[in-house]
Amino acid sequence: MRRADGQVLLAQRPEGKPWAGWWEFPGGKIEQGESALAALKRELQEELGIEVLAAYPWLTRSFDYPERQVNLHFFMVRDWSGEPQGCEGQILSWQYPYGLNVSPMLPANAPILSALCLPDVYAITNMQELGEAVFFERLQTALDKELRMIQVREKQLSEAALRTFASKVIALAKPYGAKVLLNSDVELAQALEADGVQINSHQLMQMQTKPEGMIFGASCHNELELAHAKQLGLDFVLLSPVLATQSHPDADTLGWASFSNYLVDYPLPVYALGGMQQEHLLTAWQHGAHGIAMQRAAWISGND
Numbered sequence: 001m002r003r004a005d006g007q008v009l010l011a012q013r014p015e016g017k018p019w020a021g022w023w024e025f026p027g028g029k030i031e032q033g034e035s036a037l038a039a040l041k042r043e044l045q046e047e048l049g050i051e052v053l054a055a056y057p058w059l060t061r062s063f064d065y066p067e068r069q070v071n072l073h074f075f076m077v078r079d080w081s082g083e084p085q086g087c088e089g090q091i092l093s094w095q096y097p098y099g100l101n102v103s104p105m106l107p108a109n110a111p112i113l114s115a116l117c118l119p120d121v122y123a124i125t126n127m128q129e130l131g132e133a134v135f136f137e138r139l140q141t142a143l144d145k146e147l148r149m150i151q152v153r154e155k156q157l158s159e160a161a162l163r164t165f166a167s168k169v170i171a172l173a174k175p176y177g178a179k180v181l182l183n184s185d186v187e188l189a190q191a192l193e194a195d196g197v198q199i200n201s202h203q204l205m206q207m208q209t210k211p212e213g214m215i216f217g218a219s220c221h222n223e224l225e226l227a228h229a230k231q232l233g234l235d236f237v238l239l240s241p242v243l244a245t246q247s248h249p250d251a252d253t254l255g256w257a258s259f260s261n262y263l264v265d266y267p268l269p270v271y272a273l274g275g276m277q278q279e280h281l282l283t284a285w286q287h288g289a290h291g292i293a294m295q296r297a298a299w300i301s302g303n304d
């Protein structure tokens with residue numbers, strides 16, 4: 001369960017259950033003949049006394065505990081009725097995923113917490129179209145309005161100009177705690193102490209292991225690429241093109257139905273890319289996305 005302020009509900013497993021004392025996301029086992037969503041609704045009613053009103057499929061994760069293998073289906077519950085209570089004697093706590101003050105968390109949940117630290121909206125720079133002055137004005141406005149992740153992608157710039165531009169984006173973003181990822185260039189990202197790198201699908205398919213110490217997101221367009229990103233345990237992927245864009249109006253697009261088919265049982269957070277506008281976020285969630293990534297639409301101001 002996630003509140004609008006970003007906090008998520010955790011529960012401490014009560015005495016008498018395996019892993020008693022460990023913290024988890026409320027939920028429980030799927031019963032015979034039940035869908036994962038129906039099980040979630042039943043468990044949250046039984047354990048917390050709430051009625052789920054909006055739950056979106058999010059991540060699926062397999063994990064080997066010493067005693068058994070579990071297949072965990074995580075949903076993002078964004079609306080409910082009633083105030084959650086520990087109906088089975090469990091202690092509850094609302095927590096910001098990036099600063100938990102309860103522990104220990106169930107061992108399978110570490111990547112889930114990392115995924116929860118990624119924001120809903122991922123903006124890709126568009127200085128080439130806007131010009132530098134307007135772009136930095138819009139970036140400042142967007143940061144003030146809670147933009148928290150940015151990809152620097154300005155292929156037209158020389159190496160030196162890109163370095164200067166990226167440094168400026170990082171400096172502006174830092175006070176807000178917004179993450180900055182550089183497109184493709186691992187060395188420059190390290191040199192500028194960026195938060196991470198957005199690798200293209202070619203780099204993805206060449207990669208043998210995920211480098212340590214930075215966020216790695218990959219741009220994917222098909223099943224093979226998604227599978228490789230999963231195998232590497234990357235932090236997230238972009239899946240595109242979902243809808244037609246102004247720059248590629250005639251390109252073959254996935255559409256929402258096929259987008260969501262790709263995400264069935266997928267463990268990494270996925271941003272929908274291609275033709276996205278802010279108002280697509282809900283549709284993206286409904287189709288299993290973690291969020292949306294936008295280039296042009298991320299920087300639109302009231303005067304456009």
Ligand SMILES: Nc1nc2c([nH]c(=O)n2[C@H]2C[C@H](O)[C@@H](COP(=O)(O)OP(=O)(O)OP(=O)(O)O)O2)c(=O)[nH]1
Pocket residue numbers: 017023024025026027028029030063070072106107108109
């Ligand atoms: N609910 C929940 N279970 C998790 C999480 N992470 C994780 O590894 N698990 C594992 C622990 C358990 O092996 C399994 C959930 O089973 P459970 O024992 O809680 O199921 P239940 O509530 O139906 O309990 P019971 O009726 O069998 O006593 O999934 C999590 O965040 N939430």
